[in-house]
Each structure stands twice: as structure tokens, then as C-alpha cells.
Amino acid sequence: MVTVDVALHRQRAEQVLPRPRLVIGGKELSDTSGGLFEHVNPATGLVQAEIPLAGPGEVDQAVAAARTAFEVWGGMRPAERRRLLTRFAQLIREHIPDFAAISPLENGVCVGGWAENVGTHIAEWTEYYAGWADKIEGMVGAAYSPHENVEYTLAEPYGVIGHIITWNSPALSLAMKIPPSLAAGNTVVIKPAESTPFSALLFADLAREAGIPDGVINVVTGLGDAGSALVTHPGVDKISFTGGPATARRIMADAALSLKPVLFELGGKSANLLFADTDLDTVVPYCAAFAMSNTGQGCALPTRLLVERPIYDEVVARVTGVVAHLPVGDPLDPATYIGPLIDAAARDRVEGVIDKAVQDGAGRLVYGGERLDADGWFVSPTVFADVDNNSDLAQREIFGPVLAITPFDTEDEAVALANDTEYGLSAYVQSRDIARVNRLVPRLKAGTVYVNPGPNPITSPATPFGGVGLSGFGREGGRAGLEEFIHVKGVGVGRV
Incomplete structure (x- = not known):
């Protein structure tokens, strides 16, 4: 027999869960086209919140907001991005207890185990990639005589990254995906699982408090139609997904229509x-x-x-x-x-x-x-x-x-x-x-x-993490995780 303190769960939910909503370009939407999802507390079996869901229309708004914000964020001096991301990491560290308090209510993670460390991990990943923001470099080639030609490379952000976040550890998934995307100069549209939207909302709130411009981080909780709209949207330049192989196959098929690159961290049987x-x-x-x-x-x-x-x-x-x-x-x-x-x-x-x-x-x-x-x-x-x-x-x-x-x-x-x-x-x-x-x-x-x-x-934010075979491809963590969100442009300059 498992005994759960239902009254305590209800009280904690009222105290710590962020208000359910979408976050698009700094605006908060509760009246959405995707309807409502009843969030059930896994420990009690009782509904504890109604989650507004994004439809394709809200996804389109979020992508538009991210593209507008990219002109600001992508063009910002890297040192300024580092400063803002460092401030963001500091705020996350100050709110470690809040992430820990959300986790048991959001998806049943034990407060004395996984949950107590999740906020620390988010802070560490954000700190790590804040440090990379002004250290992204190109290189100068030497294939030809400098009297004939100068060749070099530029490491550039993709633009807008669509992130589809897993439910089993949503806060850690955010930490592994969003900071490297932002450090590289991209903006993001996050689609959390409908069952675990709360960590993403706190994450977005703290980013705004840190001074990260509106539209750089957008949150559109939704079902499969919202995910498909994000994957197929022409304004999204890359998709990062953590989840199962079956969903990954559908995402890959949708992304293939426009040859959109994808990053998959999938299942395992380790x-x-x-x-x-x-x-x-x-x-x-x-x-x-x-x-x-x-x-x-x-x-x-x-x-x-x-x-x-x-x-x-x-x-x-x-x-x-x-x-x-x-x-x-x-x-x-x-x-x-x-x-x-x-x-x-x-x-x-x-x-x-x-x-x-x-x-x-x-x-x-x-x-x-x-x-x-x-x-x-x-x-x-x-x-x-x-x-x-x-x-x-x-x-x-x-x-x-x-x-x-x-x-x-x-x-x-x-x-x-x-x-x-x-x-x-x-x-x-x-x-x-x-x-x-x-x-x-x-x-x-x-x-x-x-x-x-x-x-x-x-x-560990410094260790690349990812799989082979049915476990996906691409890496999160380390320099390899940063390079997932950068493309390299070659430049050749002739002598006049």
C-alpha cells in the first residue's frame, strides 16, 4: 500500500506550479486554439491543472516572434550574449529549490532523489554554455599563397531552432538543448510535452527576468499537431528532439520534405x-x-x-x-x-x-x-x-x-x-x-x-551525450553540443 498526502500535493501545487500558459514573443496566451489538457498528478491520480494547448496558429506566431528576435539576438555582440546568459544562470541557481519543488508535481520525480539535483544541473549547463558564447571561432585556411587568395570560415547560427522536449526529465532536457542554442546565437521555440509544461515556463520566466529579449525563448505546449507544425514550418531551421524512435521517424519524415536537419536523442537499452x-x-x-x-x-x-x-x-x-x-x-x-x-x-x-x-x-x-x-x-x-x-x-x-x-x-x-x-x-x-x-x-x-x-x-555539461543506431544521432554537451547549432560558412577573398 502506497500512502500519498493528497492535501499536501494540492497545497504544493497551488504554491509552486507556474500558471499554465503559452509564452510567445513576451506575450502570455491562455486562450488557445488547441484546447485544454487536464494535467494529472502522477502520485495522486487527480487533476491539478488545465494546460492551454497550442495549435498550428500559435506555433506560427511563435516562429514569427523567434525570427524577429533573431535579428536582435543573432546580431548581438557575443560578449553581451555571454553576460545575459551568465545572469540567466545566476537566476536559475537562485531558483534551484523551485525547480526541485515543481518536479514531483509535474511528473512524479522524487524530491529526495532526481528532483533535488535538477535545478543545479540546469544552472551548470547554462553557466557552461554562457562561457562558450564569445569563444566561437572560425579559421583561416592556407591552401593557396596569401598573395593569391585569403580563405577563412565563419561559424554562424542557424536561426530558429525548434526544440521538442521530453516528459521524463523536462528540466534536464531544457538544460541540454537551450543554452547551447542561445550561446551560438539562435532563438528557440520550445514545445514541451503536454504532461510536463511547468519547468519550461519557469525557465522562460527566468530568462526574461535576466534580460534576454522577448521572442528569443518561446514556449508552445501542445500535442502532435503542434509538433508537426513546428517541424514543417519554413521559418524553423533545425529540429532537436528527445523522445522515442517512433515519434522520431515521423519527425524525420516531416523534416525530409524541406531537407531540414534534425538532432535526435532517443531511447536506450543500456x-x-x-x-x-x-x-x-x-x-x-x-x-x-x-x-x-x-x-x-x-x-x-x-x-x-x-x-x-x-x-x-x-x-x-x-x-x-x-x-x-x-x-x-x-x-x-x-x-x-x-x-x-x-x-x-x-x-x-x-x-x-x-x-x-x-x-x-x-x-x-x-x-x-x-x-x-x-x-x-x-x-x-x-x-x-x-x-x-x-x-x-x-x-x-x-x-x-x-x-x-x-x-x-x-x-x-x-x-x-x-x-x-x-x-x-x-x-x-x-x-x-x-x-x-x-x-x-x-x-x-x-x-x-x-x-x-x-x-x-x-x-555533465562538458561531456558529449548521444547515441548511435536506434538511439539517434547528434550530441548534447561539450563543444560537440554547441556545434550542433552552428553551421560553417566558407569565404574566399581574391587579391585585386
């Missing part, structure tokens, strides 16, 4: 390779808890645990013990580690995956696997052992608190199991043998590889 030379007292709690963080609703979480045979049985027992003691409950309770899923459909889908895995014999259910008695959308953390790597349990992104454990005997087998998936977002290696680590990292099919426990590296 393998975590655990070798017998590790310190199990340290590594096992990390592996078990990290896979369950954000209730398993994370694209890069290590949800496949591959364990070397000599320690396999011990690891299964230890993992089960760790997961059994992870507190499940009200996301407003600081002691809670696992909260609700985003909505009833997600809960039903995760239950279906678990039931099918049991029926098909895809693995041995060693813990959890049931719906919890609650008004919100709770499923118990679940562990399967002896998982068939060809099963849906091992191949399909579940996006719930489900961990699949599989044994291996050799390094080659571990690599083959890890790479035997259409996804390629992240991979993890747990080993104290540096020679082994150096052998494995180049062989793992993943956009990022993380070695041994430590702070969550996915949220």
Missing part, C-alpha cells in the same frame, strides 16, 4: 558489464539503485545488468536485497526513492511487459512485478534474473523500474550481449582492471561509455 574483480560492496548498490532511479524512466539507465559467471548468483541475491529496500511512495517524502510512473497508460504498459516476460519465460522473476495499491500510478521495482537476451525484456525499452540480469563467461560474450540490440545510447563497465577497460570501451556500441561508480556522468 548494458552494464559487471566483472568479478569489482568491489561488490560498492558496485552492487550503485548498479541496482541507478537502474531504478527516476522510477526507471530514463533513456540511458543501465537496465540490463550483465554479470560474470563466478559472481552471478551472489550479485543476483545482493541486487534483490538492495531493490527490496528502496523506499517506494510519495515523491514529496524526502525518504522516497521510487515514485509513480508518469500516467496510467505507462503503468499499464509496464505491467504488460512484466506479465508477458513471466508468461514467455523470458527470465526468472526474483522480486516485484506487481501493481501497488495506490491512487497514483505505482508499480513495484522488479528484478528478473537469467534473462534471455533475445527476449523483449532484454531488447525493448521498458521505461519503468525493471532490471534484467544475464550471466556471461568471457569478455567476448559480454561485448556480444551488450551490442546485441538496436539501441546504442550508453554502456557501463564495472572493473578495476584498467587493461580490460581499455579493451572494452572501443568495442562497445554506444555513444557514451561510463566506467565504475561515481556521480551521474550523463548530466
